[in-house]
Amino acid sequence: xxxxxxxxxxxxxxxxxxxxxxxxxxMGEYLVYCDGIYSxxxxxxxxxxxxxxxxKLFIGEVPExxxxxxxxxxxxxxxxxxxxxxxxxxxRITAGELASKKKKM
Numbered sequence: 001x002x003x004x005x006x007x008x009x010x011x012x013x014x015x016x017x018x019x020x021x022x023x024x025x026x027m028g029e030y031l032v033y034c035d036g037i038y039s040x041x042x043x044x045x046x047x048x049x050x051x052x053x054x055x056k057l058f059i060g061e062v063p064e065x066x067x068x069x070x071x072x073x074x075x076x077x078x079x080x081x082x083x084x085x086x087x088x089x090x091x092r093i094t095a096g097e098l099a100s101k102k103k104k105m
Contacts, residue, residue, distance in 0.1 A: 002028030003042045011042055014081050017088030018095065029068070034095035037102070041074065043067035047081050048074035049090060052097040059090055 008023050008030040015021045019035040023042075032040035041048045048067040049055060051074055064073040081087040 003030055003045050007045050008042050011040075011047055011081060014084045014087045015040070015091045017084060018092035021091075032091070034091050035099070037095040037098050039091050039095040039098060041067045047077040049077060049094055050074055050098065052094050054097045055090060055094040058093050 005025075008025075011030075012021050012023050012032065015032060015034065018039075022033045022036075024031040024033065029044075030042040031038055032042065034040075039050055041050075046067070048065075049059065051064070051072075055075065059075055059077075062078070063076040065076055066073050067076075077087070077090070080090075
């Protein structure tokens, strides 16, 4: 089942405090970019944040599962995305760690 465009736009708005947020539709789902870094995914209207050590410390205990068959597990964010301040911070932390790993390569 594809994700709803309005839901994806809502999630993008909730993450807006993290930095420059953009959404890229791919095969009916949406990739969430923060400052050009792929940080989260919206799949079947569920929100998944890419796993990082710093993200895990901030997010805490959440289900870890693949957003689609064959994908690596991500942190599934049940409803906490409704708190824009918390969600933006989770995205900012994740994008920051992913960017620093990218620079090291």
